[in-house]
Amino acid sequence: MLKYTEDHEWLRAEGDEIVVGITPHASEQLGDVVFIELPEKGREVQAGDEVVVIESVKAASDIAAPVAGVITAVNTALADAPGSVNDDALSAWFFRIKPSDAGAMDRFMDDAAYQALIG
Amino acid sequence: MTNDPRRTPLHDLHLSLGARMVPFAGWEMPVQYPMGVMAEHLHTRARVGLFDVSHMGQVLVTPQGGHMAAAALTLESLIPADVLGLAPGRQRYGLFTNDAGGILDDLMFANRGDHFLLVVNAACAEQDIAHLQTLDGVTVTPVTDRGLLALQGPLAAEVLARLVPAVAEMRFMDSQILDRDGVELWVSRSGYTGEDGFEISVPRACLRDFAQALLDQPEVAPIGLGARDSLRLEAGMPLYGHDMDGGVTPAQAALGWSIPKVRRTNGARAGGFPGAGIILPELADGAASVRRGLRPEERAPIREGVAIFDQAEGGEAIGHVSSGGFGPSVGGPVAMARLPAELPDGATVYAELRGKRIPVAITPLPFVTPSYKR
Numbered sequence: 250m251l252k253y254t255e256d257h258e259w260l261r262a263e264g265d266e267i268v269v270g271i272t273p274h275a276s277e278q279l280g281d282v283v284f285i286e287l288p289e290k291g292r293e294v295q296a297g298d299e300v301v302v303i304e305s306v307k308a309a310s311d312i313a314a315p316v317a318g319v320i321t322a323v324n325t326a327l328a329d330a331p332g333s334v335n336d337d338a339l340s341a342w343f344f345r346i347k348p349s350d351a352g353a354m355d356r357f358m359d360d361a362a363y364q365a366l367i368g
Numbered sequence: 369m370t371n372d373p374r375r376t377p378l379h380d381l382h383l384s385l386g387a388r389m390v391p392f393a394g395w396e397m398p399v400q401y402p403m404g405v406m407a408e409h410l411h412t413r414a415r416v417g418l419f420d421v422s423h424m425g426q427v428l429v430t431p432q433g434g435h436m437a438a439a440a441l442t443l444e445s446l447i448p449a450d451v452l453g454l455a456p457g458r459q460r461y462g463l464f465t466n467d468a469g470g471i472l473d474d475l476m477f478a479n480r481g482d483h484f485l486l487v488v489n490a491a492c493a494e495q496d497i498a499h500l501q502t503l504d505g506v507t508v509t510p511v512t513d514r515g516l517l518a519l520q521g522p523l524a525a526e527v528l529a530r531l532v533p534a535v536a537e538m539r540f541m542d543s544q545i546l547d548r549d550g551v552e553l554w555v556s557r558s559g560y561t562g563e564d565g566f567e568i569s570v571p572r573a574c575l576r577d578f579a580q581a582l583l584d585q586p587e588v589a590p591i592g593l594g595a596r597d598s599l600r601l602e603a604g605m606p607l608y609g610h611d612m613d614g615g616v617t618p619a620q621a622a623l624g625w626s627i628p629k630v631r632r633t634n635g636a637r638a639g640g641f642p643g644a645g646i647i648l649p650e651l652a653d654g655a656a657s658v659r660r661g662l663r664p665e666e667r668a669p670i671r672e673g674v675a676i677f678d679q680a681e682g683g684e685a686i687g688h689v690s691s692g693g694f695g696p697s698v699g700g701p702v703a704m705a706r707l708p709a710e711l712p713d714g715a716t717v718y719a720e721l722r723g724k725r726i727p728v729a730i731t732p733l734p735f736v737t738p739s740y741k742r
Contacts, residue, residue, distance in 0.1 A: 280594070281406035283694040284667045284701075302722065304669050306405040306594060306694050331667075335404075 251339075252354055253363035254315050259339065262354050266321055266345045271303070271312065274367045276338040279305040282331040287323040288344060294320065301343050303334075315357070318348040376422035377515045377575045385583075385590050393491035395423040398592040405594035409696040412561055412599055413736075416523045417591035418582050422515035425493025426569060429500060430483040430507045439506050441637075443477065443484065446499065448618070448627045448641045454479045459543040459556050461626050463618055464499060469646030470614040471621060472499065474606070476567075478543035478556060485543065485554065487516070487567070489608045514554075515575040519582060520565030520591075520599075522739060527585045528555075528566055531578075535566060540740040551578070560596065562603025562738040601702055602695045604661060604734030610672060611659055611690040611704055618647055619655035620706055622733070627651060654709055657687060661731035662703040662719070668726060669694050669701040670719040676705050677718045680725050686717065695735055702735050703728075 252260045257275035261268040276282065284304035294300055294314040301312035322345040327333060334341040348354075358366065373396040382389065387398035398420065400408065411417055431439035440452040449462035459478035463471050473492035478485045488496045493510075500508040519528055529536040534546050535555055543556040554569035570578045582588050597607070606612050612621035629635050633648045641647075664670055671692045675685040692703030707717065713732050718725035 280400065281404055281694075283406075284669060286668065302668075304694070306598065306696075309669075309671070332406075 250359070252357035252359060253366075254357055255366070256313055256315075257367075258312060258315055260315055260354060260357055263345070265351070266347050267316065267318075267354060268342045268345050269312070269315060270342045271334065271338055272363070272367075273338040276334050279303060279307070279310065279334075281306045282334045285328045285331045285334070285343070287325065287328055288320050290320055290323055292320045294318065294346070303331075312343060314346060316346065316348040316350065316353040318346045318353070321345045321347050374423070376420055377572045378420045378422065378579055381576055381579060382420065382590075387590070387592060390593070392593060393423060393489070395490060397423060398590070400592040400594045401590050403589060405592070405598065406696045408589065408591045408595035409598050411589045412521045412563060412591055412595060413697050414522070415587045415589070416519060416521035416527050416565075416585070417561070417595070418579065418588050419518040419520065419591050419596055420515070420579070421518050421567070422575070423490035424516050425486075425488040425490060425496060426511035426514060426516060427486040427488065427493075427497060427500065428483050428507075428509040428511060429486060430509065432505050432507055434482070436479070436482065439484065440479075442503050442506050444631070444637065445503070445640055446642065447475075447477070448631050448644070448647065449477075450628045450630050451477065451484075452637070453630070456481045457542055457544055459541045459558060463623060463626060464496060465618070465641055465643045465647060466614050467642045468614070469617045469643035469650070471608070471612045471616055471618065471623070472496070472614060474608055474612070474623070476556070476558065480543065480545065491609060511569070513572050514569045515572055517568045517570060517575070517579060517582070518559050518561075518565060519568065519588070520559045520561040520563045521587075522564060523587045524563070524565040525741065527582065527587050528568075530585065531581055538566075540564075540742045548578075553578075557741065560603075560605060561599035562605070562734060562736055563599075564739055564741050597691075598693055598696060601691050601693060601704070602697055602735045603738060604704075606659065606704070607691055616706070617643075617650055617655060619650045620658060622659040624651050656709060657706045658709045659690070659704055659733075660707045660711075661733040661735060662689070662692070662705055662717075662728045663698075663731045663735070664701045664703070664719060665727045665729060667700060668721055670703050670721060670726075670728065674703075675720045676707060676728070677720060677725060678711070680718050680727075685720075689719070698735050704733070
């Protein structure tokens, strides 16, 4: 089941890791994505650290780490084909993070709460 | 003036087409439609795009004594262009300059037989009109009862000729008054995309029907300001307030080409416009820094304000990006900046982006080859 942040990221628990992407709503707001800069694998991050740069035809924006932890994998294929975020945002994962707090997922919104947020 | 943005006669049409509206130069304008900026841009380069540019200022300048030559010379006192030599039915690009040698605005001016039609930037229109009203011997009439459309793209002539057959005979920078079912259209073969196309001034009351008739043609899609910006950027066209302003001279803006020999030093009508004492020597000697094209070697766009350096570490900035973004037809980021003239095309400079310096190649403008019908 997906969880969501207020920054329009989707989070999916897989084993003891969390897979992170941006929501279709966010990708629509950004417009055509033309450049993605991913973090380095193995980087230790705090919640809120800017870890990804997304440039659309309109503007630059960031993705923050949703939780503290270690980046365990990044989707390099996405950096080569940034437009795939617009094609299917829920398939276009950016990175996997192993949270330092095992219960980290609990505090994020479920689908109903996120849908209410974006109205 | 109130703070409420003005709306063009096509406001409801934009909303019905699903446009995202944004404030721009005191107007509420469509930045994009559901197609999206990238697809709108590519559609315009491949087929035809329809732009609402009704926010732009249209102004008539009419000689009070009936003599166009006198009015032309009067306009030449504000615009360093060859207005006198402009034949009826033709249009040129020009600049309003200030006493410091900077650019007050850029404009198109057309000779329409017994008067001139000027098209100026929305943000500058009020100031331009006041500037023109200082002139003696001409009547300055802002056109308030018309909207303006741009129809741009390789199939624009074919499409527009279905509605207005006479446009097929027009050449690049022709300007004509044409009739369509009793409606007077002011048509010029020009634009701001690097593509062939037309700008069409239409009475407000008829604008929506005419725009709809164009949108009903299968080749035509509505295009917003987002793609208008990336199209003009790829075409190497400067945007007022970004790539030039009152503190930037024609030579620095790489717009010296709009000032012909006849208005330059030793020309038959040399000078006689604001800032000539600065502008003309600089055109002869060359400006120290000039608007250039930039192509980042990597994929990250460099946008307005990004500092440019001539070395990978340390040193002082040699310029700042004045316009930049992603060029959909180029397939990568493109930008413009005023940089030292002595740096050759192809030289590598460095853009500072998020604390890192990325290599950027100085590139001749335009980034795409225009396809005008001369």
